[in-house]
Amino acid sequence: MITNKNCIIRLSRYKNALYRLRDLGFVKVFSDNLADAIGVTASQVRKDFSLFGITGNRKGGYEIASLLEKLGGILGKDRIERVIIAGAGHLAYALMHYRGFEKEGIKIEAAFDIDPLKFAKNAQIPVLPMEEMKDFVVSNNIKVGVLAVPEVGAQRAADTMFAAGIKGILNFAPLRLKAPNDCAINNVNLEIELENLVYFVNVLEKKG
Amino acid sequence: MITNKNCIIRLSRYKNALYRLRDLGFVKVFSDNLADAIGVTASQVRKDFSLFGITGNRKGGYEIASLLEKLGGILGKDRIERVIIAGAGHLAYALMHYRGFEKEGIKIEAAFDIDPLKFAKNAQIPVLPMEEMKDFVVSNNIKVGVLAVPEVGAQRAADTMFAAGIKGILNFAPLRLKAPNDCAINNVNLEIELENLVYFVNVLEKKG
DNA sequence: ACTTTATTGTGATTTAATTCACAATAAATT
DNA sequence: AATTTATTGTGAATTAAATCACAATAAAGT
Structure with missing residues (x-):
């Protein structure tokens, strides 16, 4: 169970950025897009995901919809x-x-x-x-x-x-x-x- | 110039705790009183002070009034x-x-x-x-x-x-x-x- | 089919923050 | 005056967090 507060806050930020990207019509995202969006390094993004067992597709990045689902699940915000x-x-x-x-x-x-x-x-x-x-x-x-x-x-x-x-x-x-x-x-x-x-x-x- | 945000936040918390102690009539304080008050270790308190060149008296702790003055100066809050x-x-x-x-x-x-x-x-x-x-x-x-x-x-x-x-x-x-x-x-x-x-x-x- | 290219996933490394440990020492006690 | 005691101040050690670096590999191009 990861209890690094900064890391959890970053997950929330990723989620926010992903909502925006999705609303703009994007379907996939790369670690460095997300990194730019919230102001961290791309390896920080991948490391965070790795810590929670979130995986993407080599060369193909991450699918936004599935990322959002996973982040929601981790953050316990899959419901109201x-x-x-x-x-x-x-x-x-x-x-x-x-x-x-x-x-x-x-x-x-x-x-x-x-x-x-x-x-x-x-x-x-x-x-x-x-x-x-x-x-x-x-x-x-x-x-x-x-x-x-x-x-x-x-x-x-x-x-x-x-x-x-x-x-x-x-x-x-x-x-x-x-x-x-x-x-x-x-x-x-x-x-x-x-x-x-x-x-x-x-x-x-x-x-x- | 120290730019560790957590450290600066701790200085503010020390200051708040010191105001309370002063208002209760205390004049001196030890690192472990302050530590208890804001929920950190005593060596964290001393290390934070040491980083900013704040010194106390061996065996005698710190004088609250002078601590408050120094913290105010560091935090740039010596005026309104x-x-x-x-x-x-x-x-x-x-x-x-x-x-x-x-x-x-x-x-x-x-x-x-x-x-x-x-x-x-x-x-x-x-x-x-x-x-x-x-x-x-x-x-x-x-x-x-x-x-x-x-x-x-x-x-x-x-x-x-x-x-x-x-x-x-x-x-x-x-x-x-x-x-x-x-x-x-x-x-x-x-x-x-x-x-x-x-x-x-x-x-x-x-x-x- | 082969080569190139782009990106992930993560172990290794580095950097930063915290805690430990204890010498220095000032006050209190004998 | 000597001894004990309590506390600081800080270098060393430890722990935690972030970054690096690169093998693995999937897609795209030739």
Whole structure:
């Protein structure tokens, strides 16, 4: 079982690039096309595929349709992925309205909050009380959630999610969540991303 | 000049942890406290510091105040970092209202859009026409921007930003931007983050 | 049928990142 | 003042990731 995060991210990128190529009418692709598309070397592409037992045709490259199928299978995205959001603030709202998820087979099923003013049981994506999360998650068999609450309530909301049966959290709160070790956490920390950018902008400035 | 992205990200995390410790009243810290706080090894912490010439006191650990100063200097965040946003949709709105930036010394100065319905020249954070970006960026000497427009307009908006003098972009659009090579791009791709999470949730499920 | 050409697949090699291990040493203790 | 103890700082060793290099080979051309 390969658990190199960068490698898995590359698989996602290959998949995205392949969708584009397919939509342009392409049927086959070579390792160096894919490499150019996502900005790596051709041998990196082949090595990644090799690691997961994906093979193409010598001289003939890879068939896009079959590659997409294999990548979907590996990434566990061969069906629609249903997710919930903890928190119904501005970020949650932005995510609920983000059009990019649909075409990736990601569906946000509901958001949960503690503030009764936010509740909207009959909205297209309902906003429900936190206490209803467990029932919802269990009956809809949901495994993945987004944590989009302010820092102060974040660990508590995460614990609610774990108790409900969520096994993976995409965490936007700027702290390190404590999690059971059968659960996965991916952090998106915007402050750190911006700070990182500032560093590299300064580095480039000094260089040039 | 160290350009290992993970290492720089760790420096930011150390800094965050140090703020917390300081706010709790701590004055000194040992490498293994920091290591625990951000989830790495103590020698990783010391090695990272050593790489940047940060030294502590043998037997005495590191003084938090001085560490914070040094980290701020390295990360180029010794002053307030002013940024703009391209796009004034839901995500931009969420970012403009995000309280976490202020305490990190990040200030969003303005957003820019092509849709006149979005304009709000006198709002606390003004929303201005794209054409005014260059003037604004030049006269405010801004170097960093967030790209929060839909995929179709993303490269165009990025080009506008580069033309205005922006040198670093935090990109939320799910594509690989073409950029001048004196400019830095950090990508935040939510689809990929979620897909990645799905993979690791599946891995953990098979393991357990 | 034979030759050339283009591309894969992967073992070997290189490079980069992390961890180990311990000398150096400053503070605390006796 | 000598001894013990705790911690840093870093070179050496290890591990992990990326790249190289080329044999294998399928298709195309002659």
